[in-house]
Amino acid sequence: MFKAELNNSNILKTSFDAISSIVDEVQIQTDSEGMRLDALDRSHITFVHLELKASLFDEFICDEPEKINIDTDEFMKVLKRAKSNDRVLLTLDEGNLIVTFEGEATRTFKIRLIDMEYDSPVPPQLEHPVKIEVPFALLKDSINDIDIFSDKIALSVDSDNFVASADGEFGDASIEYIHGEKIDTEVRSSFSLEKIREMLKADKFSDIAEIRLGNDLPLTLSLEMVTGDGKLSFLLAPRLESDD
Amino acid sequence: MFKAELNNSNILKTSFDAISSIVDEVQIQTDSEGMRLDALDRSHITFVHLELKASLFDEFICDEPEKINIDTDEFMKVLKRAKSNDRVLLTLDEGNLIVTFEGEATRTFKIRLIDMEYDSPVPPQLEHPVKIEVPFALLKDSINDIDIFSDKIALSVDSDNFVASADGEFGDASIEYIHGEKIDTEVRSSFSLEKIREMLKADKFSDIAEIRLGNDLPLTLSLEMVTGDGKLSFLLAPRLESDD
Amino acid sequence: MFKAELNNSNILKTSFDAISSIVDEVQIQTDSEGMRLDALDRSHITFVHLELKASLFDEFICDEPEKINIDTDEFMKVLKRAKSNDRVLLTLDEGNLIVTFEGEATRTFKIRLIDMEYDSPVPPQLEHPVKIEVPFALLKDSINDIDIFSDKIALSVDSDNFVASADGEFGDASIEYIHGEKIDTEVRSSFSLEKIREMLKADKFSDIAEIRLGNDLPLTLSLEMVTGDGKLSFLLAPRLESDD
Structure with missing residues (x-):
């Protein structure tokens, strides 16, 4: 039952x-x-x-x-x-x-119910050099800002800032947020804007998103209920960036 | 004048x-x-x-x-x-x-003004076995619930409940409302969801809809102003239901 | 800099x-x-x-x-x-x-920035016989009223009223507003509804629009910030009206 x-x-x-x-x-x-x-x-x-x-x-x-x-x-x-x-x-x-x-x-x-064979996928175990917390609303805004000029988004973290940015044909956009955490490394990866937009539909799960980033590593975005009773997390593969 | x-x-x-x-x-x-x-x-x-x-x-x-x-x-x-x-x-x-x-x-x-010949239509006189009152908002909700799975809606009444329901290819939906009236018969008819949706645009006429139903009989939906100064009513032909 | x-x-x-x-x-x-x-x-x-x-x-x-x-x-x-x-x-x-x-x-x-040659256009100097102030919201409403029946709008002013009107195939619309100004002449010009709609997107610039009108003369619509720190004005060519 x-x-x-x-x-x-x-x-x-x-x-x-x-x-x-x-x-x-x-x-x-x-x-x-x-x-x-x-x-x-x-x-x-x-x-x-x-x-x-x-x-x-x-x-x-x-x-x-x-x-x-x-x-x-x-x-x-x-x-x-x-x-x-x-x-x-x-x-x-x-x-x-x-x-x-x-x-x-x-x-x-x-x-x-659907009749299907299903092998539950197992996510890769990754060691991300950087972990920070970012307001969920800020991530949603950044996506919409970037959307003006580009369909991909670069996320980077240094000792002070979390930065979402994009270079487009008609202009550039860049969103800087002071993360207030102790970080002594710099990382950067690029992602599909569309794929991040899908994840960000979960906006009532938590006000805070935990982000794990590396250099050209998948992004981990975790949302945890304040009560600890639920968790929703995403792993998103990076886009290849050409060095132009 | x-x-x-x-x-x-x-x-x-x-x-x-x-x-x-x-x-x-x-x-x-x-x-x-x-x-x-x-x-x-x-x-x-x-x-x-x-x-x-x-x-x-x-x-x-x-x-x-x-x-x-x-x-x-x-x-x-x-x-x-x-x-x-x-x-x-x-x-x-x-x-x-x-x-x-x-x-x-x-x-x-x-x-x-339009130049037209017009013979005012006269509605058929019907003896409905069942008459109940249902909140208008509940009818609107039911239409939107049913819309998920089907384009027709079955309305039925028994001694306790008013039920709106539909069987679809991907699922079923059913809305049960305890009508609180004395009814000792059971009736059921099916209707086009689209046609009911048209009637339900009149949602500011009255909070309460009076419904008259029978077995494969037309539905009568009446809205009356609380002051008694106005009345809007609809008669809707039933859809034929196959016995599968 | x-x-x-x-x-x-x-x-x-x-x-x-x-x-x-x-x-x-x-x-x-x-x-x-x-x-x-x-x-x-x-x-x-x-x-x-x-x-x-x-x-x-x-x-x-x-x-x-x-x-x-x-x-x-x-x-x-x-x-x-x-x-x-x-x-x-x-x-x-x-x-x-x-x-x-x-x-x-x-x-x-x-x-x-765009690379372009640009000669700043100079607006024609016009002597409008009539100048009145009209609430911006009234202009927006008038456009939407007129839109029901026509794609052009006639604006006229007489000693008492500012009138926006249109004759359409299926009906007429007319909006009369008592302007409360001293005017001893009558003027009337017609304009494209679509072109006026474009101008009226500037609705947060000012609550009051200053209108200058003549007979088959361009319309001048001026919006001035209450503080006097900014001004947005439009000059719109009239539509020709046939005398049928």
């Missing part, structure tokens, strides 16, 4: 808004400790990991481990229909994930 | 927002008791009836009965330009409906 | 929102007294003049006159990224206009 009850749909909505723009199908694994998923996009550029602990839920029952394979778009369409004060209930029946919103009316959605 | 004055345009706006999406042309009949219209859409699926009593208006003068034939889109475009604190004045001159909004400036719109 | 610093981006945004929809490229001229530009659209229908005095800026340094040739769309895209509480800093380096927004982060945009 599987039953998970939440009095707020924001965490599910914000997570799957990002996840559904990265991967089409996903396997949610659930056991007595909570729910989690690991997924890799089709082009092997973005890896996403979501973890929602049993303690996050108002009620969480999972007698034996289950694998819930779903189409992320269909799930997101349903989650979007939750109202802010609706209770959310997730259960399983034969071949369906059942999502119930309880408010003035009781609204029930059955989403067909 | 015809002159109708209102200190608020909401009732006209919300009515014609729905009406203009159902029928292209309409005949408004007016006499000393007020204004009314009956119309049937081109495909003979939706019937609409509007009634605005003289008592609704701040001033209402109509010496002899008039028939005002107008293009509903043109009328709606004008009504949309009313501001919330504008007074609205309707009059007639040779061949035009004159709509005046009085606020900081005086804004006058003349809409050409 | 050129450096101009503002603690608010609204004036720049609202001016260039209008200017960028009228002209693609522009030459901003700057000297110790401030910044100004004169431009004429490609079809020679709209002339625009902007003047921002040094006193408008928190800091304004301009040692020697400069000509800043820019693509108005690129400049506007950057200005749109300013937040309401960002400080704005404009400077020049070799071949770039540098726009810096200072807030939580420091965001820097370099916009490539």
Whole structure:
């Protein structure tokens, strides 16, 4: 038996808004400790990991481990229909994930489970030379600033600043943020603007993003709930930069 | 002479927002008791009836009965330009409906009357086995919930619940609302989601919708102003359901 | 050296929102007294003049006159990224206009200057028989009212009223505003609705528009900052009206 009850749909909505723009199908694994998923996009550029602990839920029952394979778009369409004060209930029946919103009316959605083979991808273990915390809102702004002139973004960190920048045909953009951490190295990598935009849909997960960077290394972006009950993290492969 | 004055345009706006999406042309009949219209859409699926009593208006003068034939889109475009604190004045001159909004400036719109033969349609007299009241907002929500999986909607009522539901290829949706009325029969009919969406544009007419349902009978949806000064009602033909 | 610093981006945004929809490229001229530009659209229908005095800026340094040739769309895209509480800093380096927004982060945009020959256009000197002040919001409303029936607008003034009007195929619209000024002549000219709409994007420049009109003469629309530190004015050629 599987039953998970939440009095707020924001965490599910914000997570799957990002996840559904990265991967089409996903396997949610659930056991007595909570729910989690690991997924890799089709082009092997973005890896996403979501973890929602049993303690996050108002009620969480999972007698034996289950694998819930779903189409992320269909799930997101349903989650979007939750109202802010609706209770959310997730259960399983034969071949369906059942999502119930309880408010003035009781609204029930059955989403067909997908029949698929799924080997949960394992992210590469990386040693990033630099780790900093950046306000989530600042990252969103930077993306929109850069978007004026370019479709790629360079992220760099030195002892004082976190810098997002781009050179375009008609102009350059550069966003400098004083990170206030003790860092004695300099790193820089470039990424696809579009891919970062997908990750940044998860903006209600946390106000703070933890960023790990290296030189031409993948970016790790981690969002952690303040209560420690949930974590959403992304790994994004760097773009090659020509030396012109 | 015809002159109708209102200190608020909401009732006209919300009515014609729905009406203009159902029928292209309409005949408004007016006499000393007020204004009314009956119309049937081109495909003979939706019937609409509007009634605005003289008592609704701040001033209402109509010496002899008039028939005002107008293009509903043109009328709606004008009504949309009313501001919330504008007074609205309707009059007639040779061949035009004159709509005046009085606020900081005086804004006058003349809409050409249409030259058309019009036999006011008469709705079928139906005996519905079930009548219930449902919050208007709940109906709007249900339409958007169902829209995820299907383009038709089944409405059913039993002794306890009013249920809107649909089975789709990728999932099912079902909205249950405890109606709290004494009903000892069960009824069910299916309708086009799109056609119901048109009716539900009239959302500022009333917070409560009265619904009459039967088995594969047309749906009657009636909206009545709390003051009793106006009524907007729709009759919608059912969709045939195959027994699979 | 050129450096101009503002603690608010609204004036720049609202001016260039209008200017960028009228002209693609522009030459901003700057000297110790401030910044100004004169431009004429490609079809020679709209002339625009902007003047921002040094006193408008928190800091304004301009040692020697400069000509800043820019693509108005690129400049506007950057200005749109300013937040309401960002400080704005404009400077020049070799071949770039540098726009810096200072807030939580420091965001820097370099916009490539354009290499162009530019003879600053000089507006015709006109003697308009009529000058009145009209609320800016009223002009915006009138445009949207007229838009229902026509793509041109007639503006007329008599001793009591300022009137915006249009005759269309499906109806007429007319907006009357009591101007409250002493005027003993009557004037009337017609204009392209689309061209007036472009000018009216400058809606945060001033709440009041000064209008100068004549019979089949160009319209002059002037917006002046209450502090007297800036002025934005437009000259718009009339449309020919046939006498049917």
